[in-house]
Amino acid sequence: MNKKKCLGCGSVLQSDNASKDGFVKLSIYDKAEYCERCFKIMHYGEYSVLDKKIDADGIIRNINSDNISSVAFLVDALNINENTKKYINKFKNRKYILVTKKDVLPKSIKEKKLIEYIRNNVCDTENIMCISSVKNYNIDNFLKRIEKDNVRRLYIVGFTNSGKSTFINHILTSQLKKPVITTSSVPNTTASYIAIKLNSKLTIVDTPGFIDEKAIYNFVDYNKIIKYYPKKEIKVKTFQVKSGYSVVINDILRIENLSDKSNSLSFYMNDRLRYEKLNNKNSKLKYLNKMEIEVEEESDILINGLGFIRVTKPGKFEINIIDTKLVSVRKSMI
Numbered sequence: 001m002n003k004k005k006c007l008g009c010g011s012v013l014q015s016d017n018a019s020k021d022g023f024v025k026l027s028i029y030d031k032a033e034y035c036e037r038c039f040k041i042m043h044y045g046e047y048s049v050l051d052k053k054i055d056a057d058g059i060i061r062n063i064n065s066d067n068i069s070s071v072a073f074l075v076d077a078l079n080i081n082e083n084t085k086k087y088i089n090k091f092k093n094r095k096y097i098l099v100t101k102k103d104v105l106p107k108s109i110k111e112k113k114l115i116e117y118i119r120n121n122v123c124d125t126e127n128i129m130c131i132s133s134v135k136n137y138n139i140d141n142f143l144k145r146i147e148k149d150n151v152r153r154l155y156i157v158g159f160t161n162s163g164k165s166t167f168i169n170h171i172l173t174s175q176l177k178k179p180v181i182t183t184s185s186v187p188n189t190t191a192s193y194i195a196i197k198l199n200s201k202l203t204i205v206d207t208p209g210f211i212d213e214k215a216i217y218n219f220v221d222y223n224k225i226i227k228y229y230p231k232k233e234i235k236v237k238t239f240q241v242k243s244g245y246s247v248v249i250n251d252i253l254r255i256e257n258l259s260d261k262s263n264s265l266s267f268y269m270n271d272r273l274r275y276e277k278l279n280n281k282n283s284k285l286k287y288l289n290k291m292e293i294e295v296e297e298e299s300d301i302l303i304n305g306l307g308f309i310r311v312t313k314p315g316k317f318e319i320n321i322i323d324t325k326l327v328s329v330r331k332s333m334i
């Protein structure tokens with residue numbers, strides 16, 4: 001029997017187990033196009049966790065064995081880290097790197113510099129572009145590019161929440177087709193492959209996002225995640241932080257300057273979070289996990305899933321955070 005699949009997440013529809021992916025009530029199975037989870041996300045904005053582990057290695061093996069296909073690896077511009085590099089370089093097919101959500105990046109981040117950073121530090125290729133599905137930025141150029149390269153089958157891959165399904169929906173809308181795929185701001189929305197034939201030449205395949213085990217969504221409630229991610233262009237918050245002073249963000253992070261000199265910290269993350277500058281007498285969030293880091297001049301401290309903090313001078317910091325796995329340091333991207 002041909003198995004019927006959910007249009008929104010790609011799961012095989014089933015009426016046997018309400019807690020497994022693809023569930024629909026038996027009474028509506030015959031006419032259902034979407035599983036219950038997708039229906040609830042689309043119509044009520046309700047989120048539920050997908051009861052399925054994404055087999056990243058299986059997906060990569062599968063796509064690599066299809067050597068006539070190409071891959072578009074979507075990366076969220078605010079969260080480029082060592083894992084991004086590791087995963088991009090696992091793909092052996094012809095690949096394009098699309099830096100997504102350009103609309104939330106502050107204008108001060110120059111596209112050319114970002115692309116150069118990726119080429120030098122993540123993957124050495126000429127095929128890097130910045131896009132925004134929300135603002136319809138550069139997507140036509142990308143489609144022209146793959147047409148020129150004669151791409152017939154394109155897998156859209158990347159970490160969860162990088163905007164893969166939104167990107168495909170946007171392309172569908174621009175071709176006057178119905179945007180059918182479920183998207184959401186919680187992780188693990190797409191559950192399986194969703195192949196969509198765009199025209200006689202090109203098929204695009206949506207895939208489940210990889211889980212970055214060091215990202216913030218592993219450590220906090222999903223209701224909070226929705227609030228953490230910026231929805232509009234970020235207004236960078238910059239603080240001059242004297243020795244012994246800290247910046248505290250919501251109930252996530254406290255960063256204290258341990259050097260004897262003052263330093264400048266610029267936060268490339270949601271400006272709607274609550275930022276407070278405190279001195280030592282205030283012990284807010286000191287109970288969280290503690291770590292110390294030293295940075296060179298012009299470094300970024302990455303808070304995986306939230307964005308990054310640009311530091312101008314060499315310095316030493318104490319960080320209190322919900323999990324120390326979230327933190328890493330890189331040479332400044334911008």
Ligand SMILES: Nc1nc2c(ncn2[C@@H]2O[C@H](COP(=O)(O)OP(=O)(O)OP(=O)(O)O)[C@@H](O)[C@H]2O)c(=O)[nH]1
Nearest residue numbers: 133134161162163164165166183184188189190209
């Ligand atoms: N500001 C902005 N937000 C975007 C853009 N593209 C996607 N998003 C948001 O990013 C979140 C994740 O989008 P999805 O398309 O569901 O991400 P995905 O990569 O398909 O995620 P998985 O299916 O879990 O792998 C949603 O809240 C989208 O609205 C964009 O261009 N700009």
Ligand SMILES: [Mg+2]
Nearest residue numbers: 164165189190
């Ligand atoms: Mg998706």
